[in-house]
Amino acid sequence: MLITFFLDCYGSRGLCFLSTSVVLYSFKSSHCQNATNNKACSAPQFQIIIFYFSLYLVALAQGGHKPCVQAFGADQFDEHDLRESEAKSSFFNWWYFSMNLGTIMALLVLCYIQDNLSWGLGFGIPCIVMCLALITFLLGTRTYRFRVRSDERNPFVRIGRVFLNATRNWRTTQTAISKGEEARGILPYQSSEQFKFLNKALLAPDGSKEYGKVCTVTEIEEAKAVLRLVPIWTTYVFTMVGLQEFFYDQVQNELKSIGLALYLSIFGIGNFSSSFLISVVGKTTSGP
Structure with missing residues (x-):
């Protein structure tokens, strides 16, 4: 062990x-073969x-x-x-x-x-x-490429700091946020209207004006993009389980494994089909 x-x-x-x-x-399976009930050979x-x-x-x-x-x-x-x-x-x-x-x-x-x-x-x-x-x-450890990007911070740290600063400024009014955007020179179209409560991260948590403690518009938009993916993640879990159960129930007992295998092969074939269509459209229209 x-x-x-x-x-x-x-x-x-x-x-x-x-x-x-x-x-x-399997060590105890020999004496379980002659067991009269399942409880006698339970693990x-x-x-x-x-x-x-x-x-x-x-x-x-x-x-x-x-x-x-x-x-x-x-x-x-x-x-x-x-x-x-x-x-x-x-x-x-x-x-x-x-x-x-x-x-x-x-x-x-x-x-x-x-x-x-x-x-x-x-x-x-x-x-x-x-x-x-x-x-x-x-x-292959000696042949792979390892890129060190010291100028970029960890994306989890960036996104987490946005939520942390927005939580600390949860009592901040919309007027203060607008003043902060104006002071930073942020135009209205640069920030999306969805999840506007994250715009509170534009202000320093302690009320100071130190630039290092506030978040940029790019960091806030990254956090908003993650929140937009949450509904997709949650629904995708239930969708996958439901689809597998549906195909599993429709296949005969002797073909259960083959039915699930054919079901999963759809994703691989669909991925190649989409790539093929994109390549054909790109060459036809002379686009990227």
Whole structure:
């Protein structure tokens, strides 16, 4: 278990725990085959805790690395090089296609292995694949491009400072905000009308006029853009769950995994179709 913990921390993000929890159950499967009821061969409480802990660990890792891997891959292309700039647009298509292809293979192959062969083998295969992917990733550490932008602050810090300053100035009146915009030389069209309460971040939290403590219009508009995405994020979660459940219920029991695989392949094909249409329209109209 100690080795598994270190592998999860620095290796495959929860898959080692998940594989171990399933393999431990196979040690007692021999005497469970002759059990008359399910309670006689139920898993111990500690094993159940490890199983759910590993699932949450995998989910946490998936949510943490997916937003970063796209930006990391995009940084490997030089925007000033024409050839690399064109290849950069294709990178996202191939990345999204590979992600959906991996999901399709998991639903087609791994689901069959888990149902007909072994759960330990079904979780062990992705664990081994993740370890191999990590090794391949580490082998390329000397060739990747690392860009240090000291002139730019962390976007989370910028957006967080906008909400923090707006919260501290929540009692500020609209008249004071208008005076602050006028003093900063901000024109009315430079700031959107939506989420105007964030414009309070234009004033210093303590009432002083020190420039370093106030937020710029660009930072405030970035925070507003994030707020506009919140409804999309929340509705997208329920939409994806509903669509998967709908297609899952419509497929016959023998074709459940294939039905979900075909459903997920739509996203990959649609991504390439949209890219193809954009390229055709761009060449037809002689535009970018």
